[in-house]
Amino acid sequence: MRDFLPDVARRRNGCIDALRRVFESFGFEPLDTPAVEPLEVLMGKYGAEADKLVFEIAGRGDDASAQSALRYDLTVPLARVVAMHQAELTLPWKRWQIAPVWRAERPQRGRFREFLQCDIDVVGAPAPVADAEVAACAVAAYRALGFGDVVLRVNHRGVVRALCETLGIDGAAAGFLLRTIDKEDRIGLEGVCEALAAGGEGVTLPAGAVPLVRGLFAARDAADVPAALEALVGRAPSAGTALTELRQLWQYVSGSGVVPNARLDPALMRGLDYYTGPVFEAVIPAGGIGSVGGGGRYDGLVGSMLGRDIPAVGFSVGLERLLVLLAERESAAGGAPPSAADVLVATFSHDLVAASLALAAELRAGGLRVEVFPGPPGRLAKQYTYADKRRIPLVALVGSDELAAGVVAVKDMAKREEARVARAEVSGHLRTRLGG
């Protein structure tokens, strides 16, 4: 787990603010939930492997019966909130949440045990208008962070199901098929076909698997992707609804221009079991780090806590990976990180500290970020050194002469210039110097 020192914390806060602004511009409302959830809320939702990664809170003598754990994502807590607070919430409901989640994974590059999730979800609306809005909002979020080149891959879980139905497989065989298709970015199309032909995980696929999967990949480049899929898996029971929704979604997305760089990609698998409809994955082509977020429709999860069907669709922006890219870009661009303050008010002597504090308050009221030198007063050379170390560009000082004359001494640290400025004009003077 990581400490974020000021320069990094500032970048993270700036990104969080930008995401919040985008999410709220789409009418998503804030939700905040506790870090600690009842254990039984979390268990059994993510699959057996993920269950092992949940951080449990140690039992306490006074309430050992109440087992609890740190949240693993923000989606299951959302489902719990919708179930618990039905009377207070009007569906459809759009919410955003940006908050840390915890997973007991072995640390590796770009994977952390505590990391931020940045989620938007629409609960209570069926496909596909809400899905299109979620996709548009996700793309707007990447653009706001400076990733205008983001590509959104779009598919439908029903296409994946139809693929399996066409081959007559399910269970372990279906899992092996999906996971193998998902390796294309690492092993290429031929690698996928070889792996499928060879089988594995105790699975031997039917002979039709490889040609069908070749067809699936070829459908990516068809002029009419849904028509190509219709020809490929159209007879499977899941194909009908899936292709209708996919056609509509694509019409919304491509017809409106709100999702530039969207790609219908029938080979997009998106691992999570709970997806039921359209699925999305965001990729930054220049990033070389694969997926930077994804989402989709999950019509079963929320309802499973309520005993009735509640449709839902969401997207999770992978901020941690984007922050790695942003840090690399900033470092490549050079330039000093921002300073913590615009102005250091120096302190001349104990008797004049009150005057320095009053000047600082005046400058803050003028919109400046101002520090009073926090060490003992006097010894100006030390205070200038402090300003330089803290990258504070301007120093303001009121000695007894300045106080009597109604002026402030101003030192520009970069230009090594000094000036005396009338007290009433000092905020404006300093703002002008900062602007220059």
Place this chain on the structure above:
Amino acid sequence: MRDFLPDVARRRNGCIDALRRVFESFGFEPLDTPAVEPLEVLMGKYGAEADKLVFEIAGRGDDASAQSALRYDLTVPLARVVAMHQAELTLPWKRWQIAPVWRAERPQRGRFREFLQCDIDVVGAPAPVADAEVAACAVAAYRALGFGDVVLRVNHRGVVRALCETLGIDGAAAGFLLRTIDKEDRIGLEGVCEALAAGGEGVTLPAGAVPLVRGLFAARDAADVPAALEALVGRAPSAGTALTELRQLWQYVSGSGVVPNARLDPALMRGLDYYTGPVFEAVIPAGGIGSVGGGGRYDGLVGSMLGRDIPAVGFSVGLERLLVLLAERESAAGGAPPSAADVLVATFSHDLVAASLALAAELRAGGLRVEVFPGPPGRLAKQYTYADKRRIPLVALVGSDELAAGVVAVKDMAKREEARVARAEVSGHLRTRLGG
């Protein structure tokens, strides 16, 4: 632990933003640390009673040796950060952190197991300039939240020590004395004197205790509080430095006007063991809920992790209690909570959804918060009902007629007015309606 639904989450986010702006206007820098700390970092810092309230993470098979726990406050993690990242940090260092902490307390009104701490600290600067800046920043924070009437009680731990030295007591007797003085707001001065005379917790105080404590309370109202304290406890070893620092701090604070409603209060005890110098406590007189924050100088804690002395002073704004007051004030003031969006773009038919999505994107680019109706297109009455339930004041619609004519139909939900507005003017038109 609590869920914060949108109206409450919005109020909390607004307060956090306001605090952040104030903290950054004083040159404090952001720091973010993990929720989970090594157990040995936390234990033994807060006292035996508090140690019992630390939430431990259950041991895991793969790394059972690494015991960890949820952070109990933000001060001990700050000390750990200063010790761990010495090479990257320049002292004096000013940091703010607003983040949840966890304590396994029995839940009661206004006390929660997960709650936000909002801290500012200056590490590496001696008393008392930094102390005055911290006090000024704290008061500015309360004012930014709407609590212009905040009173800041100011004392010095050395005064408390001098009191005990004058009586020749320490250990359990000193603890009993301090805790009893601290009950004044509940049992009054006479109650305190009776309790001191009676003794308790196995302690009998010397006969001089009651007159001395009466003198301490009387010193509050002296024209020159430090002089009154000098007369009362001036011969005790701790009195010298304490009264010098208190005099200087008071000169800074009262001479500059940056802390209106500051009160030198020698009966302010502030429980935490680690305080060593000036101490502060904020009270909202009209609130009836006692302390809403406090802080002070703790010159031993940070250094204890490094083996050398590092002075530090900080303040923690008690946001959770303030939020209770703010909610009461808002509810007393009446009025509807804010809406999640300014405009609902209705959807006329499947064929026109793309046009609605494009209109929404245009309006957002014009600075509006816009939702596209997330349900199936058509049935406008249902969409108007949705806008009303979500308190969205304006609905915009492009049917095929509007599209052909280059206009947008706008409905004002409160006035029940409808208008047709030229496409190029619609953002401006809607902003004007919102302003009115």
